[in-house]
Amino acid sequence: MAEKLPEQMSDYQHVPPEIVNESVGHADAKEELLDECESIWRQMEECQSKLTLLGTETLPESDAKLSLLMMRVKALTAEYNQWQKRSPEIISTNPDVLVALGKEELQKVKNGLEMVLSTVQSKNKKLREDLKREQQWHEEQQQIVDVLNGIEEEMKNQVVQFSEKRAFQELKNKMLKLRTYKEELLNALGEFLEEHFPLPEEDGSAKKKKKNSSEEPAVELVTLHEILEILINKLMSTPHEPYLTISDSFWPPYIELLLRYGIALRHPEDPNRIRLEAFHQ
Amino acid sequence: MAVVRPFDKLPALNSAAVLLVGSDESLQQKLAEAILKEKKNFKISIHLATSLPLPSERDHLRPRIDLIAFMIDIKSKYSLKNVEASLAHVDASFFLGKVCFLVTGVGRVNYCSVEMNAIWKLGEVYCSPVLYCELELEGIRVATAQRLLRMLQICAGHIPGVSALSFGLLMRNSADE
Amino acid sequence: MDETVAEYIRRTVLKIPRDEIKSMLQTWGFLSETQLQTLNFHQTKDNISQDVVQLCEDNSADIKQAAVLDIIYNHIYPNKRIWSVYQMNKTGEETDFFDLTDFKKKFKRRLQSALKNVTINFREYEDNAIWIRIAWGTPYKKPNQYKTSYVVYHSQTPYVFISASVLRSTLPLLCQALVVASNYHDIREMELRSHCLNSLKDIAFKRYSQTFQTYYPRPLQERNVAPENVDLRIIQENRSEKERIQRVNREVFGDGPQPKLEFAQYKLETMFKSNPKMDVLDIKEPFRCLVKFSSPHLLESLKSLAPAGLADAPLSPLLTCIPQKARNYFKIRERKGFFPGSFVSP
Numbered sequence: 001m002a003e004k005l006p007e008q009m010s011d012y013q014h015v016p017p018e019i020v021n022e023s024v025g026h027a028d029a030k031e032e033l034l035d036e037c038e039s040i041w042r043q044m045e046e047c048q049s050k051l052t053l054l055g056t057e058t059l060p061e062s063d064a065k066l067s068l069l070m071m072r073v074k075a076l077t078a079e080y081n082q083w084q085k086r087s088p089e090i091i092s093t094n095p096d097v098l099v100a101l102g103k104e105e106l107q108k109v110k111n112g113l114e115m116v117l118s119t120v121q122s123k124n125k126k127l128r129e130d131l132k133r134e135q136q137w138h139e140e141q142q143q144i145v146d147v148l149n150g151i152e153e154e155m156k157n158q159v160v161q162f163s164e165k166r167a168f169q170e171l172k173n174k175m176l177k178l179r180t181y182k183e184e185l186l187n188a189l190g191e192f193l194e195e196h197f198p199l200p201e202e203d204g205s206a207k208k209k210k211k212n213s214s215e216e217p218a219v220e221l222v223t224l225h226e227i228l229e230i231l232i233n234k235l236m237s238t239p240h241e242p243y244l245t246i247s248d249s250f251w252p253p254y255i256e257l258l259l260r261y262g263i264a265l266r267h268p269e270d271p272n273r274i275r276l277e278a279f280h281q
Numbered sequence: 282m283a284v285v286r287p288f289d290k291l292p293a294l295n296s297a298a299v300l301l302v303g304s305d306e307s308l309q310q311k312l313a314e315a316i317l318k319e320k321k322n323f324k325i326s327i328h329l330a331t332s333l334p335l336p337s338e339r340d341h342l343r344p345r346i347d348l349i350a351f352m353i354d355i356k357s358k359y360s361l362k363n364v365e366a367s368l369a370h371v372d373a374s375f376f377l378g379k380v381c382f383l384v385t386g387v388g389r390v391n392y393c394s395v396e397m398n399a400i401w402k403l404g405e406v407y408c409s410p411v412l413y414c415e416l417e418l419e420g421i422r423v424a425t426a427q428r429l430l431r432m433l434q435i436c437a438g439h440i441p442g443v444s445a446l447s448f449g450l451l452m453r454n455s456a457d458e
Numbered sequence: 459m460d461e462t463v464a465e466y467i468r469r470t471v472l473k474i475p476r477d478e479i480k481s482m483l484q485t486w487g488f489l490s491e492t493q494l495q496t497l498n499f500h501q502t503k504d505n506i507s508q509d510v511v512q513l514c515e516d517n518s519a520d521i522k523q524a525a526v527l528d529i530i531y532n533h534i535y536p537n538k539r540i541w542s543v544y545q546m547n548k549t550g551e552e553t554d555f556f557d558l559t560d561f562k563k564k565f566k567r568r569l570q571s572a573l574k575n576v577t578i579n580f581r582e583y584e585d586n587a588i589w590i591r592i593a594w595g596t597p598y599k600k601p602n603q604y605k606t607s608y609v610v611y612h613s614q615t616p617y618v619f620i621s622a623s624v625l626r627s628t629l630p631l632l633c634q635a636l637v638v639a640s641n642y643h644d645i646r647e648m649e650l651r652s653h654c655l656n657s658l659k660d661i662a663f664k665r666y667s668q669t670f671q672t673y674y675p676r677p678l679q680e681r682n683v684a685p686e687n688v689d690l691r692i693i694q695e696n697r698s699e700k701e702r703i704q705r706v707n708r709e710v711f712g713d714g715p716q717p718k719l720e721f722a723q724y725k726l727e728t729m730f731k732s733n734p735k736m737d738v739l740d741i742k743e744p745f746r747c748l749v750k751f752s753s754p755h756l757l758e759s760l761k762s763l764a765p766a767g768l769a770d771a772p773l774s775p776l777l778t779c780i781p782q783k784a785r786n787y788f789k790i791r792e793r794k795g796f797f798p799g800s801f802v803s804p
Binding site for chain 2: 692693
């Protein structure tokens with residue numbers, strides 16, 4: 001029962017008020033509508049009286065959800081059946097009512113369309129403004145692009161020449177600097193070696209040794225400086241074969257010194273050959 | 282009459298009545314004013330109550346209640362307890378779409394002192410929608426007022442073809458997914 | 459002038475808000491009007507304090523005068539301290555004529571005989587209140603001017619308001635001296651504490667408005683309800699309930715502003731009560747629990763709980779009895795019947 005009410009309610013609420021109020025002639029139209037309203041109202045009162053007979057029912061504390069769901073099932077089924085049974089209502093065939101209803105409907109449509117029109121118009125106006133603004137913006141951007149392109153073109157020629165020359169010059173300078181630095185290093189090393197590792201001939205003790213071993217010096221001894229130079233050159237020029245065979249012109253204590261301090265390394269198989277430690281790797 | 286019933290009286294022409302139940306009266310007042318400010322084409326009456334049952338000496342003055350909104354403040358445990366106690370005084374047929382839970386103070390979760398789970402469960406057990414809102418914020422207050430108004434129109438049968446029950450079902454399904 | 463005195467004056471001046479320094483110095487009256495005119499009050503407080511110290515140096519101030527300035531400051535800002543109310547009792551009915559000089563003499567003698575080093579200052583105010591400032595020392599140590607006790611005593615009442623020193627051990631001696639000096643027999647703490655001295659006085663002297671207004675509820679009710687519900691479409695269903703709450707609230711709290719308290723504390727030493735079948739916690743030991751309520755204005759907030767719909771009216775008598783019982787520290791024991799009634803949490 002309860003479910004029926006809303007639908008009837010809505011029918012009743014939607015009788016166009018205009019017609020009910022219309023006082024121009026059409027007495028029978030009005031009469032008819034009033035009758036219809038009366039009958040709906042009577043129906044409602046009937047429903048209401050049935051509803052009041054239903055007792056109140058509150059949900060049980062424990063299983064509220066279950067009983068509520070049961071109720072919903074019942075109510076939904078009832079509502080479903082109601083919709084199934086229901087046939088579309090036919091509005092009164094009285095021409096006056098139809099005219100009034102049609103007028104109202106048309107008026108509604110007209111109002112709606114007017115609203116749409118004004119909305120569209122204002123939207124159009126806005127779009128036009130937007131377009132104008134966008135166009136202007138685009139133009140400005142185009143101008144900027146043009147100017148920038150011109151500048152770029154101009155710069156290109158200048159920059160290419162300029163930068164090549166300069167880079168070359170810079171490299172040259174760097175090389176020069178490096179060379180002088182190398183020179184400096186070599187000189188310093190040479191001086192150091194000359195000062196601290198002289199040839200043994202100039203020394204008295206060396207002469208004594210020579211006398212002991214042999215009267216005539218077999219070969220001209222080379223300086224430590226020269227030994228190192230040979231070792232370095234050997235390592236740099238033929239890195240795959242850096243070994244140097246020890247000849248008599250090398251004073252043995254210097255060889256010993258080089259080996260002991262890890263400056264030179266012996267060949268793992270041939271004790272007569274040495275190489276420079278690969279410091280540069 | 283201790284229990285509020287949905288169909289205890291004949292409806293009045295072109296009108297609807299909503300009942301707000303909650304312990305924070307100033308908030309109720311604010312929401313009621315927001316509802317009144319909205320444009321509508323029917324007569325409305327907004328009934329404010331701190332709890333149910335409603336005092337029976339006013340029964341003859343009260344129109345048919347079309348929608349009950351229970352207000353729960355997440356900052357107050359008391360408000361939840363109050364609502365839970367009030368639910369016992371509502372006729373079961375009200376829960377066929379004519380009840381909703383309005384959870385307020387959602388903007389201040391830091392001060393939350395009720396279990397959100399308990400509120401969610403309330404909606405679940407009573408098969409009624411739970412609306413979350415922050416009534417202290419003007420914009421949300423207006424939006425909430427509009428929502429309630431729309432629900433009220435449906436519950437009062439002003440919308441042809443949609444009953445409170447089917448509308449409630451619609452809300453449920455969207456909420457469950 | 460002693461360096462500690464200079465420093466004490468400087469710090470006291472620094473405590474005063476800048477636009478009140480001048481008026482407080484005038485109340486103090488130690489510096490002459492011409493001296494005050496030389497002071498520039500538009501500079502930083504630090505500089506003002508230096509200048510004041512310089513002038514005091516010229517007048518060769520001692521700790522007595524410095525202490526008076528401190529009393530003036532505390533009298534204007536009593537809420538910077540926490541005050542506790544004490545009540546003194548007489549056994550006999552003899553009505554003594556209160557003699558201020560005698561009181562001062564006895565009080566001083568009592569403390570000085572025990573401690574030797576102690577600074578005691580008195581200052582009378584027009585509401586019959588005697589303000590006493592005590593800085594405590596020991597026989598071997600100078601008094602500590604920064605850990606003072608304050609006593610406010612109204613000679614025609616048995617109530618004493620004490621803001622105790624952080625040196626807790628001095629309290630019994632202070633109480634003793636008060637009882638002796640004012641010809642009472644004993645003194646007890648009333649368990650009523652607050653920052654607001656005036657509210658404590660209101661409660662102790664029962665000056666706050668309460669229950670008297672309930673005989674004229676009519677005009678008040680109209681005043682309270684009228685501004686609501688201007689729109690006829692909003693209907694208050696619980697109007698009569700609201701009126702009841704308002705009436706009950708007015709009966710409990712009265713109509714005027716409430717005295718200002720910041721906290722209430724309840725120490726529960728009750729047994730845990732449970733269903734005898736559920737054998738839970740069947741212990742003979744009391745169930746200890748401390749419940750503390752705090753608020754910038756406790757009684758006003760309690761008062762507005764029920765009208766705001768946050769608690770049922772009337773509130774538990776445990777909460778509302780604070781002004782009548784004149785205490786905000788409670789101990790609730792089992793069955794000895796201190797306060798019956800259940801506890802309502804807001």
